[in-house]
Amino acid sequence: MNREQFFSELWADFVHxxxxxxxxxxxxxxxxxxxxxxxxxxxxxxxGPLRLAALEPLLLxxxxxxxxxxxxxxxxxxxxxxxxxxxxxxxxxxLSLDELSREAQEWVERCASQVDASRAGTAAVFHAxxxxxxxxxxxxxxxxxxxxxxxxxxxxxxxxxxxxVSVNALRQLVSLPAVLDFVENAGYAINTAxxxxxxxxxxxxxxxxxLAPNVAVQFADGRHEIPGCYYEFALRYPQADGTLYDGFxxxxxxxxxxxxxxxxx
Ligand code: NI
Numbered sequence: 001m002n003r004e005q006f007f008s009e010l011w012a013d014f015v016h017x018x019x020x021x022x023x024x025x026x027x028x029x030x031x032x033x034x035x036x037x038x039x040x041x042x043x044x045x046x047x048g049p050l051r052l053a054a055l056e057p058l059l060l061x062x063x064x065x066x067x068x069x070x071x072x073x074x075x076x077x078x079x080x081x082x083x084x085x086x087x088x089x090x091x092x093x094x095l096s097l098d099e100l101s102r103e104a105q106e107w108v109e110r111c112a113s114q115v116d117a118s119r120a121g122t123a124a125v126f127h128a129x130x131x132x133x134x135x136x137x138x139x140x141x142x143x144x145x146x147x148x149x150x151x152x153x154x155x156x157x158x159x160x161x162x163x164x165v166s167v168n169a170l171r172q173l174v175s176l177p178a179v180l181d182f183v184e185n186a187g188y189a190i191n192t193a194x195x196x197x198x199x200x201x202x203x204x205x206x207x208x209x210x211l212a213p214n215v216a217v218q219f220a221d222g223r224h225e226i227p228g229c230y231y232e233f234a235l236r237y238p239q240a241d242g243t244l245y246d247g248f249x250x251x252x253x254x255x256x257x258x259x260x261x262x263x264x265x
Contacts, residue, residue: 130157
């Protein structure tokens with residue numbers, strides 16, 4: 001599989017869950033903007049064929065190499081960042097299951113143990129969806145209370161959790177506040193956890209995102225609406241050597257993760 005085909009299939013799967021991203025992309029393009037992706041992000045758990053160490057070779061086959069890693073102890077996550085010339089960066093995070101309660105571990109392990117290794121042999125696994133039988137809605141709610149990340153992953157399975165528009169590539173909406181105002185005026189809610197704009201020129205990266213709208217998901221005991229996927233916006237600043245900062249900022253990423261938090265209807 002080549003990278004272009006991978007990203008084309010990944011985007012098609014993503015906008016099925018996040019049609020607001022396709023609508024926003026069209027609105028940017030209607031302004032005459034060129035929409036390039038800064039990065040895409042994936043979630044997984046540290047068990048079985050979907051663990052980060054097992055997925056990483058699939059990214060290397062696509063031409064990526066790892067360039068940094070991050071820890072999110074309060075969310076029981078770690079992540080690695082990958083880059084490749086002429087393609088979006090990839091941010092792959094992984095849930096440290098051992099840090100969850102015994103009950104949560106049992107539910108997630110039940111999901112992970114059903115993954116057929118043959119499904120995880122190509123990069124298509126990154127948009128393969130739920131490769132296990134669903135939890136009950138009560139299990140999902142309880143799991144999400146403990147780890148929103150774990151609840152989202154068990155309910156949705158493998159998808160791009162978000163795509164991210166490169167604000168550096170925009171010509172008219174050149175600041176994060178301008179982009180977020182444009183998105184909000186188009187009718188889409190903004191994640192305000194930690195402020196609308198996360199990061200600053202001082203840390204060489206500013207980020208913001210939409211809140212993931214609810215989508216209907218099948219559980220063992222019926223369909224329920226839960227947060228789906230979201231669209232992020234990132235502006236990178238030049239480093240001392242003049243090149244744009246390439247990495248991620250854990251304090252900002254931690255609040256971006258909260259774009260899929262459940263909200264009162
Ligand atoms: Ni992101």
